[in-house]
Amino acid sequence: MTDREPGSDPANPPSSQGFWATLLGPMQGFAVTFRQMFRPRVTVKYPEQMRPKPQRFHGRHVLNRYEDGMEKCIGCELCAGVCPARCIYVRGEDNPPEAPVSPGERFGFVYEINMLRCIFCGLCVEACPTEAITMTQLFEMSVTDRSDAIYTKDELLVEPDGTPNHPQPAGPLIDLAELKIGDGWMRATAPSGRAAYEGVVSWTGSATGGLRPPEAGQSGGSQVEGSDIQGATDPATATGESSEDRATWDEPPPGAAESAAEGEEAGDEADDG
Amino acid sequence: MSGWELFLEAAVKVVAAFVLLMLNTLFLVWFERKVVADMQNRVGPNRAGPFGVLQTLADGMKLFFKESMTPAKVEFIPYILAPVAALLPSLLIFLVIPIGEPFMIGDREITLQVTDLNVGLLYFLALSSVAVYAVVLAGWSSGSKYPLLGSVRASAQMISYEAAMGLALVPVVLLAGTTSLAGIVDVQSGTFGSFLPSWNIVLLPSFVIFFIAGVAETNRAPFDLVEAEQEIVGGYHTEYSGIRFALFFLAEYINMFNISALTVVIFLGGWHGPVFGPDWFSWILPIFWFLLKTYLLLFVFVWLRATLPRMRYDQLMSFGWKRLIPISLLWIVLATVALGVRRFGLPWEGL
Numbered sequence: 329m330t331d332r333e334p335g336s337d338p339a340n341p342p343s344s345q346g347f348w349a350t351l352l353g354p355m356q357g358f359a360v361t362f363r364q365m366f367r368p369r370v371t372v373k374y375p376e377q378m379r380p381k382p383q384r385f386h387g388r389h390v391l392n393r394y395e396d397g398m399e400k401c402i403g404c405e406l407c408a409g410v411c412p413a414r415c416i417y418v419r420g421e422d423n424p425p426e427a428p429v430s431p432g433e434r435f436g437f438v439y440e441i442n443m444l445r446c447i448f449c450g451l452c453v454e455a456c457p458t459e460a461i462t463m464t465q466l467f468e469m470s471v472t473d474r475s476d477a478i479y480t481k482d483e484l485l486v487e488p489d490g491t492p493n494h495p496q497p498a499g500p501l502i503d504l505a506e507l508k509i510g511d512g513w514m515r516a517t518a519p520s521g522r523a524a525y526e527g528v529v530s531w532t533g534s535a536t537g538g539l540r541p542p543e544a545g546q547s548g549g550s551q552v553e554g555s556d557i558q559g560a561t562d563p564a565t566a567t568g569e570s571s572e573d574r575a576t577w578d579e580p581p582p583g584a585a586e587s588a589a590e591g592e593e594a595g596d597e598a599d600d601g
Numbered sequence: 602m603s604g605w606e607l608f609l610e611a612a613v614k615v616v617a618a619f620v621l622l623m624l625n626t627l628f629l630v631w632f633e634r635k636v637v638a639d640m641q642n643r644v645g646p647n648r649a650g651p652f653g654v655l656q657t658l659a660d661g662m663k664l665f666f667k668e669s670m671t672p673a674k675v676e677f678i679p680y681i682l683a684p685v686a687a688l689l690p691s692l693l694i695f696l697v698i699p700i701g702e703p704f705m706i707g708d709r710e711i712t713l714q715v716t717d718l719n720v721g722l723l724y725f726l727a728l729s730s731v732a733v734y735a736v737v738l739a740g741w742s743s744g745s746k747y748p749l750l751g752s753v754r755a756s757a758q759m760i761s762y763e764a765a766m767g768l769a770l771v772p773v774v775l776l777a778g779t780t781s782l783a784g785i786v787d788v789q790s791g792t793f794g795s796f797l798p799s800w801n802i803v804l805l806p807s808f809v810i811f812f813i814a815g816v817a818e819t820n821r822a823p824f825d826l827v828e829a830e831q832e833i834v835g836g837y838h839t840e841y842s843g844i845r846f847a848l849f850f851l852a853e854y855i856n857m858f859n860i861s862a863l864t865v866v867i868f869l870g871g872w873h874g875p876v877f878g879p880d881w882f883s884w885i886l887p888i889f890w891f892l893l894k895t896y897l898l899l900f901v902f903v904w905l906r907a908t909l910p911r912m913r914y915d916q917l918m919s920f921g922w923k924r925l926i927p928i929s930l931l932w933i934v935l936a937t938v939a940l941g942v943r944r945f946g947l948p949w950e951g952l
Contacts, residue, residue, distance in 0.1 A: 361908045371644050
């Protein structure tokens with residue numbers, strides 16, 4: 329031990345040249361490891377202590393609805409086509425004309441994601457033309473049976489009032505509020521749905537989060553008040569009780585209204601056919 | 602003194618030594634994991650018991666209840682014997698290590714070591730050579746290539762460093778005039794001048810060589826090529842699982858403790874240290890000093906592991922044969938001359 333002490337003394341490092349430096353230089357590594365003992369820890373005690381997740385975290389998927397309760401999924405299977413893990417299975421079906429499920433010609437009749445195969449790359453979210461599938465912040469999805477890891481449409485689709493479904497009950501690890509936090513990909517790239525947001529990126533309105541404000545600092549963000557991410561996580565926002573979001577909620581986003589109208593037309597056509 | 606009393610004393614000591622070693626291993630494994638975690642900015646075990654101290658107990662119980670797999674191609678009898686052969690020498694070496702000051706019960710002196718062999722040092726060197734057999738047997742009887750590679754490395758490494766270790770002890774024996782470990786501790790009582798303890802640490806080169814060779818003997822980093830996980834999948838114990846693996850693991854940690862304890866006994870004054878306070882306290886203190894010094898060295902063991910990368914095989918061999926052994930030979934010559942001068946005077950003075 330004695331032969332190492334001089335080299336491992338950080339206050340008195342060996343000079344860069346000379347006999348002692350040659351002898352003790354290799355011992356400087358001991359000073360490095362010794363110093364680390366007094367540094368703060370980089371790990372956190374996970375179940376008790378959770379790190380804040382990044383805004384664009386890729387967690388469990390949800391299937392969204394428009395604010396009027398229509399499903400966004402039109403059963404186009406682009407998500408299944410783009411999925412590199414081949415974990416999505418979609419079967420589309422023509423909308424029943426008397427009670428259309430989605431504002432399109434077709435809707436997702438069967439929608440399943442095998443969470444054991446999913447690599448959470450988010451390509452399905454990118455591919456989706458209607459922002460029907462998005463990702464959330466929930467990732468604690470452990471199951472005790474392989475078949476439980478296949479999420480069916482019932483579990484993926486949010487309720488008409490925006491309540492997300494989950495196969496497991498809420499617990500210390502499963503915070504269902506995380507299912508209402510949309511992912512950042514859409515927040516960054518979705519085109520604006522209304523005139524007040526011209527030149528500003530934002531979501532189209534959905535039952536889960538309403539019309540979400542654009543990210544702070546994004547193009548034209550100054551036009552919109554309260555453009556912080558917290559607005560999207562606030563449960564009040566989701567139910568439309570926040571006053572500043574209320575204002576944007578009074579009239580439905582034109583995009584949604586148009587597509588809903590198109591859906592009705594499409595339904596009529598199908599009926600004619 | 603009847604034979605019955607002797608038997609009772611020996612039995613109590615043996616059981617106490619065994620319990621001490623087991624408890625110490627439980628603590629040592631936790632200690633190593635915590636210190637390495639600290640050095641890597643991690644937290645380390647923190648779930649079982651306060652600060653995770655019971656983690657080793659949990660791991661041990663898990664290993665105990667797990668299946669001991671026996672691969673199809675093993676040579677069964679040596680395969681079964683090897684873990685026992687690894688553990689036995691480590692337990693036996695501890696028997697001669699004095700951990701505290703002898704005390705009196707009535708008119709009987711009770712030494713805090715199971716037995717004080719007058720050839721203690723030779724006994725230790727002999728048993729640490731026997732430990733090589735376990736590794737070689739385990740590697741060969743597993744009938745698998747990685748264990749065999751590990752045991753081939755082990756035999757070469759342990760034999761090379763055994764030589765340096767034995768040579769490093771020669772000046773100590775010359776200085777102390779005894780190979781009994783209790784005798785060596787006795788020699789180190791007293792002080793140079795007024796306060797500097799007269800430990801054998803004055804034989805600094807011997808101390809350094811002995812400790813390096815000790816690290817190599819116990820197959821610890823940076824000399825852990827015998828069980829290099831990244832190259833040979835754990836080396837000689839690749840094919841062992843369950844309680845048989847636990848025995849190898851136990852042996853390694855007991856060996857670490859033995860080497861540190863021996864270094865303390867031989868070079869750092871054993872249980873000597875400032876003693877004060879009431880009777881019971883001054884009885885505890887020597888044991889405390891002994892354990893404190895031992896754990897300081899064990900900290901160095903762990904520190905080495907956290908700092909140094911594993912040596913390459915040719916580096917290991919050239920370090921052992923081309924550096925350590927020549928240096929210890931040179932040091933023997935120097936120490937012998939110095940001791941001779943101290944004892945007989947300068948050669949020309951008698952003329």
